[in-house]
Amino acid sequence: MTTGSHHHAGTTSEQRSPVSRHAVVFDLDGVVVDSFAVMGEAFSLAYAEVVGPGEAPFEEYRRHQGRYFPDIMRIMGLPPEMEEPFVRESYRLARHVQVYDGVADVLRTLNERGLRLAVATGKAGERARSLLDVLGLLPYFAHVIGSDEVPRPKPAPDIVHRALELLGVPAERAVMIGDAPTDLASAQGADVTAAAALWGCHDVTGLLAAGPDIVLRRPADLLVLCPAVPGR
Structure with a gap:
């Protein structure tokens, strides 16, 4: 590159x-x-908490980077309730960015x-x-x-x-x-x-x-x- x-x-x-x-x-x-490693971890934790078991579609999430989180959830057809745990985990992991x-x-x-x-x-x-x-x-x-x-x-x-x-x-x-x-x-x-x-x-x-x-x-x-x- x-x-x-x-x-x-x-x-x-x-x-x-x-x-x-x-x-x-x-x-x-x-x-x-x-912040992508931290973002991926927060996204996976939020997905597990709200959606349940299975692999969180983080690569698809990354393709929408730059957009606001609620908009990405709507585009991806994921529950808006993922925002709360995603934000919570992002704060918790911030020092690792x-x-x-x-x-x-x-x-x-x-x-x-x-x-x-x-x-x-x-x-x-x-x-x-x-x-x-x-x-x-x-x-x-x-x-x-x-x-x-x-x-x-x-x-x-x-x-x-x-x-x-x-x-x-x-x-x-x-x-x-x-x-x-x-x-x-x-x-x-x-x-x-x-x-x-x-x-x-x-x-x-x-x-x-x-x-x-x-x-x-x-x-x-x-x-x-x-x-x-x-x-x-």
Whole structure:
């Protein structure tokens, strides 16, 4: 996946444009944190508790990443009652979630350069803020917005619009980074530059087919796109 990485990162004309970016909106799972092992465990426990014996269809669940949990349950035809044990177990296991290598350094550097950062996640807002707090990352973000805090979750643009509103940054000055087509659709709907993060993506082909403006192969690639904000 990482072969020939760097010549690729600079291939789009978008990246050579002189636009000064003032904000970065991050998806959480698969971009900032590698939570899939913990998510799988929480999902299996919730499935066993609510549905009963048998293998929990976690791979199918992963295909809907970026969406709000209740929406995924509806799409998969699973009982909405799975949400309570899933959330409970996710809180219990939060300290086992991994931060991707290089992410904390990138967040620190972006802060130092004067960029405003937000998280726009498929998770509920309270759970996302709690997880980032446990992992020591919450101070890097000016705002953390969950799917339960906007009228329509991803792939609708509402969550990105809300992030821009809170950050006080126009769409053309922002970039949104995601690892799923729902993230890119949300960014594109809000007229924000859509960047595909490949380091946590389990379906690279599907992500690239969603038409990102920029492809990032490792977190540090983001620093090339986001020089210091003038006057900050």
